[in-house]
Amino acid sequence: MENPDLLAVLVKSLYEKRDILQGELASLPIETPELASEQPEIIEQAREKERQLALITENAIQNYKILWASITPSDRLPCPLCFVFDGEKSPIIPLNAIGNTEPVKCTACKEKFYIHRKK
Numbered sequence: 001m002e003n004p005d006l007l008a009v010l011v012k013s014l015y016e017k018r019d020i021l022q023g024e025l026a027s028l029p030i031e032t033p034e035l036a037s038e039q040p041e042i043i044e045q046a047r048e049k050e051r052q053l054a055l056i057t058e059n060a061i062q063n064y065k066i067l068w069a070s071i072t073p074s075d076r077l078p079c080p081l082c083f084v085f086d087g088e089k090s091p092i093i094p095l096n097a098i099g100n101t102e103p104v105k106c107t108a109c110k111e112k113f114y115i116h117r118k119k
Helices: 001-029 033-055 058-069 080-085
Strands: 093-096 102-107 112-114
Touching: 001 058, 001 080, 033 080, 033 093, 058 080, 058 102
Parallel strands: none
Antiparallel strands: 093 102, 102 112
16 A cells, blocks of 8 residues: 555545534534533533534644654554544554555554556
């Protein structure tokens, strides 16, 4: 697996996660009278999504790219989500290829990333 292809996929996943979090935050029914009993849980979900969203900055993405550039062949490749959200260098491992797709999975957060190969 070529590291430049994988890096591009992993960085793109951070931008996609940011978009997903923004959409999820916008759709949370905060302060809806009908859901008053669920408000503490919804508010906690919103806080976690806001925390994660605030961490996906251009600076954080640049720091991930810098980390990636410092990796040696003996190092494990780090998960972008664990790095940005928790400051961890959780390893991603390759999974069995599916056709022209080479998936990898984080050993900590279990997120999967898919690298599509050109024929």
